[in-house]
Amino acid sequence: MEARNTDKQQGTIWQDEASRLVFAELVNVFYTREISRLANELDHGRLKKKLASLPYYIERAATHIVLGDVPLQLDSHNGCWVATQKKIPSQGLDKIHLYYENKAEVGLVVPVVVTQAHETSLCIDMIDQVNQSQIHCNQFGWFTLDGQGVHSSDLSLLRPTKALMTAACCGHRWHYHKIVTPRVLGLREMLLASSINWRNVTKRKLVSG
Known part of the structure; x- marks a missing residue:
């Protein structure tokens, strides 16, 4: 239906x-x-x-x-979503581990922190593999259950929250912990945003047939 x-x-x-x-x-x-x-x-x-x-x-x-499908304020002229930017996000490794140990599943859209040259960006990616000790995301690769990038120290996973997913979809980033102009999302991330379960971002969105 x-x-x-x-x-x-x-x-x-x-x-x-x-x-x-x-x-x-x-x-x-x-x-x-x-x-x-x-x-x-x-x-x-x-x-x-x-x-x-x-x-x-x-x-x-x-x-x-x-x-x-995405309940965020849209700037259609520039092809992006906009929201008030807040301070750089931070979560305890124990809470991240507890979440992914119990809730990680294929198809879940998650927030990824990318830190390079003193610049921190929030991105979104989708989990496509899960085993007992690691999680694999389609674009950014393998992570431990406490969110640490396996092959790159520049990458980390956070536990999804609505505020974090909003910030990631809006391209929020920081330089030396100071707010800078948001990055422009590519088409892949714009599509991924509609795959987020916005009613409960901690769970995978179910697709009706």
Whole structure:
């Protein structure tokens, strides 16, 4: 039933002028952003594949955003979400370990802290493997249960909270613990944001058939 309702909602995009405008703005900004990223791709084979799939992923991301799957304030002109930025996040390793020891599951979207050259950024990634002692995220790789990056000390996992997931989706970052201009999310993270269970970010979002 939910899938049918979603189809009906998607059809209304073209019936509502405001929704059409937001959709068009998002598609335009995503194309501009992704084409600029792909300009640095030197492998012609990979470039061809990415260009071929780009329209599908751009339309999918724009559709999810217009349908309201992400309950954040949207800046459609710049293709990003906005929220008040707070101080750099911190969590105890014991709480992180307790959470991932009991709640880690494939399909869960989690906040990843990236620290490089005195700059700290919040990103989102999805868990795709779990074993007794480690967690693997699709983009950032393996982490211990207490959130430490296995192959890089620049990476760490935090326990998901709504505030953290909001900050990550808004691209919040800090330099020497001072707030700086948010980073621009790539299309993959924009899509991932709609996979977050915003009603309870500590649990995986269930997809209805």
